[in-house]
Amino acid sequence: MGQRASNIILLCEDKPHERFARAFLKKWCGVDLRRRIRLVPIPDGRGDAKQWVCDRFPSELKAYRVQANHLNNILVVVTDVDNRSLRQRVESLDQACRDSDVEVRRQDERVVFITPKWAIETWILILEGQALDETDRIEGKHKKLAEPINTVMAERLADYCKNGNEDVTFPASLDVACLEFQRVSGVLRF
Amino acid sequence: MITRLFIDNYRCFVNFEFKPESLCLLVGDNGVGKSSILDVIELLRDFIGGQISIKAFGSDTLTRWQSLLLQSFTMEVRINARKYIYDLVIEHEPQRGQRRVNRESLVLDGKPLYLAQLDNAQLKAQLFKDNHSKGPVVFLDWTRSGIGVLQAGPENTNLCEFRDFIRRIIVVGFLNPDPRLMVAASDDEANALGRHGESFVSWYRSVALEYPAAVADLTQTLRELFPGFSALTLPESGDKRVLKAQFRPPEKAGKSRYDEFAFNELSDGQRCLIILYALLYVYREKPGMLLLDEPDNFIALREIQPWLALLEEICEEAGASSQALVASHNPELINYLGAARSLKMERPTGGGARISEFQAVDGLSPAETVARGWD
Numbered sequence: 001m002g003q004r005a006s007n008i009i010l011l012c013e014d015k016p017h018e019r020f021a022r023a024f025l026k027k028w029c030g031v032d033l034r035r036r037i038r039l040v041p042i043p044d045g046r047g048d049a050k051q052w053v054c055d056r057f058p059s060e061l062k063a064y065r066v067q068a069n070h071l072n073n074i075l076v077v078v079t080d081v082d083n084r085s086l087r088q089r090v091e092s093l094d095q096a097c098r099d100s101d102v103e104v105r106r107q108d109e110r111v112v113f114i115t116p117k118w119a120i121e122t123w124i125l126i127l128e129g130q131a132l133d134e135t136d137r138i139e140g141k142h143k144k145l146a147e148p149i150n151t152v153m154a155e156r157l158a159d160y161c162k163n164g165n166e167d168v169t170f171p172a173s174l175d176v177a178c179l180e181f182q183r184v185s186g187v188l189r190f
Numbered sequence: 191m192i193t194r195l196f197i198d199n200y201r202c203f204v205n206f207e208f209k210p211e212s213l214c215l216l217v218g219d220n221g222v223g224k225s226s227i228l229d230v231i232e233l234l235r236d237f238i239g240g241q242i243s244i245k246a247f248g249s250d251t252l253t254r255w256q257s258l259l260l261q262s263f264t265m266e267v268r269i270n271a272r273k274y275i276y277d278l279v280i281e282h283e284p285q286r287g288q289r290r291v292n293r294e295s296l297v298l299d300g301k302p303l304y305l306a307q308l309d310n311a312q313l314k315a316q317l318f319k320d321n322h323s324k325g326p327v328v329f330l331d332w333t334r335s336g337i338g339v340l341q342a343g344p345e346n347t348n349l350c351e352f353r354d355f356i357r358r359i360i361v362v363g364f365l366n367p368d369p370r371l372m373v374a375a376s377d378d379e380a381n382a383l384g385r386h387g388e389s390f391v392s393w394y395r396s397v398a399l400e401y402p403a404a405v406a407d408l409t410q411t412l413r414e415l416f417p418g419f420s421a422l423t424l425p426e427s428g429d430k431r432v433l434k435a436q437f438r439p440p441e442k443a444g445k446s447r448y449d450e451f452a453f454n455e456l457s458d459g460q461r462c463l464i465i466l467y468a469l470l471y472v473y474r475e476k477p478g479m480l481l482l483d484e485p486d487n488f489i490a491l492r493e494i495q496p497w498l499a500l501l502e503e504i505c506e507e508a509g510a511s512s513q514a515l516v517a518s519h520n521p522e523l524i525n526y527l528g529a530a531r532s533l534k535m536e537r538p539t540g541g542g543a544r545i546s547e548f549q550a551v552d553g554l555s556p557a558e559t560v561a562r563g564w565d
Binding site: 015019022034035037038039041042043044151 | 414415492493495496499500503506525526528529530549550551552553554555556559
């Protein structure tokens with residue numbers, strides 16, 4: 001087995017999550033990973049996307065484990081925390097596993113949780129200089145504001161996670177996500 | 191980008207209006223008009239561009255269940271935040287197998303740039319200058335687009351801007367990637383790619399000179415796609431050039447020289463992938479309009495999503511200066527672009543085509559919703 005990531009399975013709620021994750025990974029790895037990233041097709045936006053990620057996670061985790069011994073695969077899960085705590089969001093993923101008789105994620109697995117609070121747009125707007133807090137509810141207006149700058153900011157966030165040299169004070173949920181990526185950084189070197 | 195297309199009395203289109211976004215997927219059953227929309231834009235491109243005469247709008251293109259002999263097309267195009275409206279009315283005489291331009295006009299932000307109308311059995315065209323003041327009146331051949339034949343000059347730069355945009359529209363589909371059509375040798379450079387990629391080599395010769403960055407990106411991508419791939423080359427062969435793909439031989443073969451394969455020796459899927467990625471990288475350098483009719487045919491399942499991700503990324507980077515319309519039945523493609531980017535086409539009771547927003551059924555993927563139909 002080589003040292004580089006083979007497949008990166010991306011399980012996320014919506015297009016902004018996907019765009020963010022792709023740009024973040026590209027910047028982190030320094031190469032275009034388009035052919036290594038497999039997006040789990042996102043359902044239509046009308047349903048509860050968070051619930052869908054939870055429902056889908058156990059089977060993706062099982063599939064990851066089947067291949068983990070012979071592939072450097074990575075499973076990246078992106079789900080907004082919203083009004084809950086980070087711990088509660090991770091617990092909901094763990095609970096979904098227990099409900100499906102799947103062992104919960106272990107820290108030594110290449111399974112990365114990206115759990116922005118309130119939402120991915122919170123990180124982007126904070127970096128943009130907006131006076132926001134993690135607990136500020138992100139709605140339509142904010143989402144629209146964040147959309148066009150998503151990719152550029154994702155790249156800056158990747159820089160921050162790798163080098164930590166930004167002047168802005170980042171929300172705790174981003175620091176947690178950075179640690180998650182650092183945990184699997186060994187296979188994200190290209 | 192094209193912001194509105196109106197078609198009346200052409201095949202299955204009767205008072206049909208289409209308002210595409212910058213990246214738009216057409217979904218629906220066979221025979222509902224997905225490819226026909228692309229056909230109409232291709233026809234208008236070649237007609238306005240001066241490549242074809244009105245003969246291409248055969249009488250057999252009139253809507254069969256109508257007796258009306260006038261066929262109408264309107265195309266609204268936004269270029270650099272300005273709105274052009276192009277109108278074309280064709281008058282058919284099916285008994286004599288003839289047809290002629292009844293009316294053709296071009297308007298920029300509500301002010302005229304060109305107006306031709308039938309007048310006493312002649313096509314009389316009023317030309318306008320860029321400042322919309324009246325220019326000369328000329329009598330034109332009613333089988334051709336006046337816009338397509340006018341000489342470019344200092345006082346019709348707006349009309350030429352519109353014409354150049356239209357001429358650059360690229361239409362590609364792999365409904366029939368016949369290896370005999372996709373030849374490896376090329377006599378000359380060409381701006382057109384051909385509907386089935388048949389002029390790819392000539393087109394590639396042209397873009398390789400003009401967009402070296404696109405060629406570098408393409409080479410990098412092909413190295414990831416095809417194990418052992420090194421480069422595309424265009425060596426001379428007599429008075430032609432032949433497109434070849436160089437591959438490193440397997441190590442155990444003990445050879446140091448590259449193996450070369452002519453473009454037509456590659457597999458259907460490899461050729462389609464080369465064309466699709468070349469298109470995107472050139473499109474990134476020079477945004478315009480791409481019409482893709484079942485581009486996924488012959489492409490391995492795992493290669494569809496990466497190519498779509500690049501298409502989406504490029505469309506977002508280029509903003510309003512780019513547009514891609516895709517027609518496809520492929521579930522992989524439908525699920526990736528999703529309901530938000532899709533428009534649903536149908537022909538209730540076999541009548542005129544209709545187009546509307548597409549929403550997946552709650553609990554079903556977009557592709558599964560399409561597969562179950564909506565009638």
